[in-house]
Amino acid sequence: MATKCGFNQAAWNPRCHVVLHASSTTYEATVGAAGRTTFASALVKRTHGGIASRQIDVRSDVDDFLTAALPHELCHVLLADYSPELPLWCDEGLALQFDSIEKQQLHDRDLRSSLLSGRALPLESLLTLRQYPAAEDWPAFYGQSASVVRCLLQLGGPEKLLQFAELQQSRGVDAALRELYGLRNAGHLAESWHDSLRGSSATPLQLAFSPPISPQAELEPGSFFDLAKAR
Ligand SMILES: [Zn+2]
Structure with a gap:
């Protein structure tokens, strides 16, 4: 792991x-x-x-x-x-990669509906978030964190992801993106991220130790939240 x-x-x-x-x-x-x-x-x-x-x-x-x-x-x-002091988006986003594939697909669904409804955070706000948002924004936060982490894993792998999560706190998001990913700024990352949401690259990564997916499984919304940092 x-x-x-x-x-x-x-x-x-x-x-x-x-x-x-x-x-x-x-x-x-x-x-x-x-x-x-x-x-x-x-x-x-x-x-x-x-x-x-x-x-x-x-x-x-x-x-x-x-x-x-x-x-x-x-x-x-x-x-x-x-x-x-790993930023929330990275801590939660990486942990979500170990959720079952079906739960990851639920997070992806939450992300897409939050983008449509306008509840999703601007990317730079997500990356600098210091506290868990209010409960009504959890679906957007979890969905977005999982998706941004997946995008960064695809851009540079896990080592670079962790380096970025640390460097963005000391040097700022834009400087860390330039140094590690060769991206101009948070807006440039947002473009790459939105591109990653189109087509097959939105498929969850296979980090999860998943049993075969049972397509009939029904999960209650909200059943996948935890309290890793809230205690
Ligand atoms: Zn968690």
């Missing part, structure tokens, strides 16, 4: 506790009321020198928790090792 994200990972110490909850009752008691609409949550606590604890809470009364929720949350825990 770390390799797919573009970096090398040493063994975790402390280990990551994965808590399987048999029902929503103990899950909500652990993650809090804000987690009521989620199925999984990751929490990394830091000390001065490094990471004090890693924990993932997962509802195991959901059919696909091993292949859907767990990989997504593991990605958040992993990325916390890479950088304590």
